[in-house]
Amino acid sequence: MDLAVVAKEIKPADLLQMYYYLRLTRTLEDRVTALYRQGRIVGGVYTSNGMEAIPVGYASAIERDDIIAPYHRDMGAFLIRGITPGEVVAQYLGKRTGPTRGKDGNVHIGDLKRGIIGFVSHLADNLPIAAGAALAFKIRGESRVVVANTGDGGTSRGDFHEALNFAAVRKLPVVFFCNNNQYAYSTPLSLQMPIKDVVDRAKAYAIPGEIVDGNDVAAVYLAAKRAIGRARAGGGPTFIECKTMRMHGHSEHDSAKYVPRELLEEWKQKDPILKAEQLLRALGYADDAAFHEVEERVKREVEAGVEFGEQSPLPEGPEVLEGVFADDEEVSS
Amino acid sequence: MTTATAGREVTYLEAISEALDEEMTRDERVFIMGEDIGPYGGAFRITEGFQKKYGEWRVLDTPLAESGFVGAAIGAAMMGMRPVVEMQFADFISCAFDQIVEVAGTSYYRWRASVPMVIRAPYGGGVHGGPFHSECPEGWFFHSPGLKLVAPSTPYDAKGLLKAAIRDPNPVIYFEHKFLYRRVKAVLPSEDYIVPIGKGDVKRVGTDISVITYGAMVHLALEAADLLAKDGINLEVVDLRSLIPLDQELIYESVRKTSKAIVLHEDNKTGGIGAEIAARLAEDCFDCLDGPIIRIAPPDTPIPFSAPLEEFFLPKITDVVTAAKKLASY
Ligand SMILES: Cc1ncc(C[n+]2csc(CCOP(=O)(O)OP(=O)(O)O)c2C)c(N)n1
Numbered sequence: 064m065d066l067a068v069v070a071k072e073i074k075p076a077d078l079l080q081m082y083y084y085l086r087l088t089r090t091l092e093d094r095v096t097a098l099y100r101q102g103r104i105v106g107g108v109y110t111s112n113g114m115e116a117i118p119v120g121y122a123s124a125i126e127r128d129d130i131i132a133p134y135h136r137d138m139g140a141f142l143i144r145g146i147t148p149g150e151v152v153a154q155y156l157g158k159r160t161g162p163t164r165g166k167d168g169n170v171h172i173g174d175l176k177r178g179i180i181g182f183v184s185h186l187a188d189n190l191p192i193a194a195g196a197a198l199a200f201k202i203r204g205e206s207r208v209v210v211a212n213t214g215d216g217g218t219s220r221g222d223f224h225e226a227l228n229f230a231a232v233r234k235l236p237v238v239f240f241c242n243n244n245q246y247a248y249s250t251p252l253s254l255q256m257p258i259k260d261v262v263d264r265a266k267a268y269a270i271p272g273e274i275v276d277g278n279d280v281a282a283v284y285l286a287a288k289r290a291i292g293r294a295r296a297g298g299g300p301t302f303i304e305c306k307t308m309r310m311h312g313h314s315e316h317d318s319a320k321y322v323p324r325e326l327l328e329e330w331k332q333k334d335p336i337l338k339a340e341q342l343l344r345a346l347g348y349a350d351d352a353a354f355h356e357v358e359e360r361v362k363r364e365v366e367a368g369v370e371f372g373e374q375s376p377l378p379e380g381p382e383v384l385e386g387v388f389a390d391d392e393e394v395s396s
Numbered sequence: 397m398t399t400a401t402a403g404r405e406v407t408y409l410e411a412i413s414e415a416l417d418e419e420m421t422r423d424e425r426v427f428i429m430g431e432d433i434g435p436y437g438g439a440f441r442i443t444e445g446f447q448k449k450y451g452e453w454r455v456l457d458t459p460l461a462e463s464g465f466v467g468a469a470i471g472a473a474m475m476g477m478r479p480v481v482e483m484q485f486a487d488f489i490s491c492a493f494d495q496i497v498e499v500a501g502t503s504y505y506r507w508r509a510s511v512p513m514v515i516r517a518p519y520g521g522g523v524h525g526g527p528f529h530s531e532c533p534e535g536w537f538f539h540s541p542g543l544k545l546v547a548p549s550t551p552y553d554a555k556g557l558l559k560a561a562i563r564d565p566n567p568v569i570y571f572e573h574k575f576l577y578r579r580v581k582a583v584l585p586s587e588d589y590i591v592p593i594g595k596g597d598v599k600r601v602g603t604d605i606s607v608i609t610y611g612a613m614v615h616l617a618l619e620a621a622d623l624l625a626k627d628g629i630n631l632e633v634v635d636l637r638s639l640i641p642l643d644q645e646l647i648y649e650s651v652r653k654t655s656k657a658i659v660l661h662e663d664n665k666t667g668g669i670g671a672e673i674a675a676r677l678a679e680d681c682f683d684c685l686d687g688p689i690i691r692i693a694p695p696d697t698p699i700p701f702s703a704p705l706e707e708f709f710l711p712k713i714t715d716v717v718t719a720a721k722k723l724a725s726y
Contacts, residue, residue: 130475132471163506163507166505166507167506167507171506171507172507173503173506173507174507175474180471181503181509183498183499183502185494185498185499188467188494188495188498188499191465191466191470191471191495192467192468192499194464194467194468195467195468195470195471195472195473195475195479196474197471198456198468198471198472199471199475199477201453202453202454202472202477209471221463221464222463222464222467222494222495224464225459225461225463225464225467226467226468228459228461228464229458229459229461229465229468232459233456386505386508387504387505387541388504388544388565389504389510389512389565
């Protein structure tokens with residue numbers, strides 16, 4: 064990112080905050096992975112390792128009343144919206160204190176009070192939902208915006224296309240992000256679609272598209288700001304493709320032998336945390352001592368979260384029967 | 397658009413239209429979306445005049461993309477709106493199956509996001525619509541947790557159940573029977589009323605055999621009951637009205653009284669709603685049964701187009717008469 068642009072467009076405190084969330088995400092996900100390796104977490108652990116700048120960038124760009132519809136590599140966005148490391152660990156451990164009270168696992172986290180639409184495993188299902196949330200804002204004349212994210216693989220599903228088409232026809236205030244980490248599980252992009260840039264898919268819907276360096280948190284943030292601003296002003300949806308690389312396996316069980324090692328080596332040099340540090344140093348906003356301080360802080364917070372998660376109670380079996388239907392009293396406004 | 401006028405007879409179709417109109421007036425959060433429902437007024441003209449009255453954003457023509465617009469309705473519902481989605485024909489609901497079953501049905505259970513959405517599904521045969529304009533898809537959703545399903549048989553129930561569905565905080569699929577649209581009429585109360593979801597209704601009180609049914613088959617059962625009365629067999633006709641939640645108490649009460657049960661529906665036989673009711677009766681009312689539980693339902697084929705084929709496929713009055721006579725001999 065051009066230093067002068069960053070200096071002009073992003074407040075130092077905001078950039079430092081983004082750095083903090085990059086570190087918090089990395090440390091938390093590493094810790095969750097360690098718990099998985101110890102056999103204390105069962106099921107899928109999908110991390111955003113090497114891709115943290117995307118959720119941190121877009122979630123830093125929204126306003127308090129805006130809504131996000133994240134997917135499974137968006138830990139930073141959950142944290143920025145106020146989900147605590149303790150809640151994340153509790154969710155992974157199936158504890159009653161997790162956001163879904165043990166009813167669902169991993170990053171299937173939703174909380175409308177914190178502006179998060181929870182997602183289902185079925186990829187791209189959250190995109191029509193995001194468009195519909197934006198439709199509600201448009202019908203009511205509210206100036207709120209929805210930001211949704213999907214992987215590159217998810218863009219092959221019909222729901223992706225139905226959502227973009229509907230949002231474009233009705234000029235809805237929604238921003239579609241795409242984490243293009245070049246693989247969908249083991250399937251490389253070339254077998255997923257006959258185009259190199261996912262953003263080309265938005266052309267068919269006359270949706271303005273942009274490609275950004277997904278490992279540069281400042282670039283993601285500024286692209287998000289522009290798109291959110293346009294959406295809020297009534298200009299309709301934008302599609303932002305973030306080029307990045309999945310540095311771990313699809314889930315932590317997966318050794319990802321199908322990914323060429325050289326590719327990983329190449330992308331290691333472009334690590335988003337490394338990049339953010341270079342940027343902060345060059346701008347004179349932070350030095351090694353400051354980075355070290357953040358490192359110590361996030362370690363403490365993550366350890367406190369692990370303790371909270373581990374000490375939380377498990378749900379009781381019969382709770383399975385609770386809450387299939389909403390009671391009339393609990394209807395949202 | 398029809399306006400509620402006391403003392404005027406309305407059709408089943410007009411009752412649906414009145415319910416929508418009244419709920420849109422009563423509650424600003426209610427809006428409707430679907431294919432061709434705007435200026436055109438919908439394939440069955442249920443929303444004729446609505447867009448003029450409520451504007452383009454509350455009467456929304458959608459692209460031809462059921463999964464996309466059902467998903468959008470779910471998103472809007474999560475944001476506090478009360479969307480009512482029209483499927484042009486219930487058959488096309490299969491395109492939105494994923495959003496309905498995986499998202500709408502599970503969101504409250506998983507993360508306490510209620511989805512107050514209604515999907516209106518014009519369903520059912522007898523109108524020579526062929527395999528893709530006559531289906532009864534309720535069985536697919538009957539097996540899925542988190543959804544409520546209703547299927548009215550009269551104008552009164554059609555209006556009251558639609559109002560209840562719109563006011564319900566959960567996703568409700570409202571199965572409106574195309575065959576009944578213009579064939580059944582009634583004078584409706586002029587005051588606001590609802591028919592509570594989860595409550596069945598005995599449409600004919602009888603003593604000898606319970607016929608448990610819903611939708612257009614209620615009328616078939618009533619006609620069969622008239623014929624059988626001449627032979628001294630007295631049918632009780634239980635109209636389920638709601639499929640989920642099922643009014644189990646009413647079913648059991650009726651069967652405990654008559655000791656004999658016929659379960660009648662228009663959806664395919666295997667794994668259908670009738671199978672579930674028969675199983676529950678066998679589990680819970682075994683002691684009071686004086687004969688086998690008989691299911692009357694179409695064979696496990698797609699619903700065909702040509703008149704003699706469709707006629708063969710659909711349950712007939714004679715099927716009910718034959719079954720009732722068989723049961724009467726126990
Ligand atoms: C509809 C659907 N099909 C299959 C899966 C199983 N699955 C989970 S993640 C995944 C790959 C996703 O790839 P992409 O969308 O590129 O996201 P990424 O994981 O690479 O970030 C698959 C196949 C799923 N979750 N949903």
